[in-house]
Amino acid sequence: MNTSFLDKIRRDYPDLKFVTGRKFAFRPPKTVVVGPEEPDDSLLLLHELGHAILEHREFGTNVMRLKMERAAWEKARELANAYGVIFDDDKVERELDTYREWLDKKSRCPKCGLTRYETPDGEYHCPKCENL
Numbered sequence: 001m002n003t004s005f006l007d008k009i010r011r012d013y014p015d016l017k018f019v020t021g022r023k024f025a026f027r028p029p030k031t032v033v034v035g036p037e038e039p040d041d042s043l044l045l046l047h048e049l050g051h052a053i054l055e056h057r058e059f060g061t062n063v064m065r066l067k068m069e070r071a072a073w074e075k076a077r078e079l080a081n082a083y084g085v086i087f088d089d090d091k092v093e094r095e096l097d098t099y100r101e102w103l104d105k106k107s108r109c110p111k112c113g114l115t116r117y118e119t120p121d122g123e124y125h126c127p128k129c130e131n132l
């Protein structure tokens with residue numbers, strides 16, 4: 001991570017806490033975990049900052065979570081423009097794809113393989129198996 005970039009972000013967001021960790025993450029309400037150095041680390045930092053600015057809290061349903069991920073990337077795009085960081089659309093699509101795959105896997109019924117639906121409590125229900 002470019003330390004002068006991180007310092008600038010810290011100065012611009014004095015009410016947020018930045019700590020180092022094993023991977024980039026946002027811990028509600030105010031902590032951004034700064035992961036190890038990698039080619040796109042500035043972008044990853046802006047993404048987590050996006051979650052913080054949008055005041056994302058607990059992820060309710062998984063579908064909700066995917067929406068939040070997308071929103072945080074949209075915020076990161078604005079921030080990247082403001083800070084002169086190159087925004088890599090392909091990288092973002094790849095990141096979102098891993099979420100989509102994860103969501104897809106999670107929503108599949110382990111018994112019959114059908115796509116289940118999620119209720120607001122985050123529970124999955126199979127339209128086939130649960131109505132037998």
Ligand SMILES: [Zn+2]
Pocket residue numbers: 047048051068069072
């Ligand atoms: Zn995220």
Ligand SMILES: [Zn+2]
Pocket residue numbers: 109110111112113114126127128129130
């Ligand atoms: Zn089923």
